Amino acid sequence: MTVPFQVAAPRTTPVANPLFEYLLRHGDDRLVLGHRLSEWCGHGPILEEDIALSNLALDLIGHATSILALAGTVEAKGRNEDALAYFRDAVDYRNALIVELPNGDFAFTLVRQFLFDAYSVLLWDALSGCAHESLAAIATKSLKEDKYHLRHSGEWVVRLGDGTEESHARAQSAVDTLWRYTGELFDPDGVDESIVTLGIAVDHAALKSRWDGLVSDVLQRATLTVPVDRAMRGGGRTGKHTEHLGHMLATMQIVARSHPGASW
Amino acid sequence: MLSREEVWTVLQTVMDPEVPVISVVELGIVREVQVHDGGVRITITPTYSGCPAMHEIEADIRTALAAHQVPLLGIDLVLSPAWTTDWIGPEAREKLRAYGIAPPGRAEPQGLITLTRARQPVACPFCGSSDTHLQSEFGSTACKAIHVCHSCRQPFDEFKAF
Secondary structure, X not given: OOOOOOOOOOOOOOOOOHHHHHHHHHHHHHHHHHHHHHOOOOOOOOHHHHHHHHHHHHHHHHHHHHHHHHHHHHHOOOOOHHHHHHOOOHHHOOOOHHHHOOOOOHHHHHHHHHHHHHHHHHHHHHXXXXXXXXXXXXXXHHHHHHHHHHHHHHHHHXXXXXXXXXXXXXXXXXXXXXXXXXXXXXXXXXXXXHHHHHOOOOOHHHHHHHHHHHHHHHHHHOOOOOOOOOOOOOOHHHOOOOHHHHHHXXXXXXXXXXXXXXXX | OOOHHHHHHHHOOOEOOOOOOOEOOOOOOEEEEEEEXXXXXXXXXXXXXXXXXXXXXXXXXXXXXXXXXXXEEEEEEOOOOOOOHHHOOHHHHHHHHXXXXXXXXXXXOOOOOOOOXXXXXXXXXOOOOOOEEEEEOOOOOOOEEEEEEOOOOOEEEEEOOO
């Protein structure tokens, strides 16, 4: 018997500050994925890749810092990027579920990275021309870096998919597992609609269509099968996370919470 | 009180902590110097978003200005226009090469997706040979890539065109 996948609950609750909420979503995506990537530091399969994943982690945490700092300003309640990163619990995180899943094997990490990078590059491209000056500046800068992230992860997807029988099987398994978490990235809600008046209007349908084209092109080159869209899992954007996020945050936040106000 | 030009000269002495042969001015990190009655305001921009050296650079700027008794009103961080290696001048590029780091080429505007690289081999900073290959796009710092020279058989860093 097939167990139906969880479908995100209808989101009708209006949020008080949609721009703050919007910035949290995109800041949290990068903070959580950056932390996941940092877990590879010292564990990479080869030295170069260990360094590469740590480099990507640094960039993503840098992007998260810029976005969360802006979120703190927009919220205007005196929280800076560190307060937002270290003193919110899992229910207050707004990242998509795909970035909080444990790293799995190397193929899983790189396939996830590729699916996210492709989304991120297209999102930044759309936001780099938006009317919100600070967000546009972050988007333009992050886009430059995410482009080479995408090149790196895309090359690995091709290498693994079109590699050995073992690497192909692992890459395909990663694609199949991760696919149901990709829908959440392109699922606009009231928050997205509310900020259109601020000049931040991303056409999610167009974004999804460009992402589909890019992702299928690379997966085909990697001799991997593109899954058919099926029931998607969501909830992260409204704070309904998998069990994994809390465990990750416990590790990430322990030092800051044990020594509040410490600096080093 | 120092003049604007004199403040720039002081900042020329602040070296990048990770590539200590070129200054933060030569790297293009310092964007603007404003001299007011009560002191100076400096505007800087990060190289890479996650560059861990930014805090160090800020501290070094404060120290250098303090050593010249220049009151600092503040250091502002801007993201736009986004930093590019094209701001590094010819003299600084020569310093990089002499230090053993291949200087960046021109930062080509790239399409969104460039899976296949059609890159010219980077000349070895030690022997000048172009018989080199890219070992990894990610090196000891965010701004460097690792290459290997087949001629003198040395690995070397390249300051990535970005």
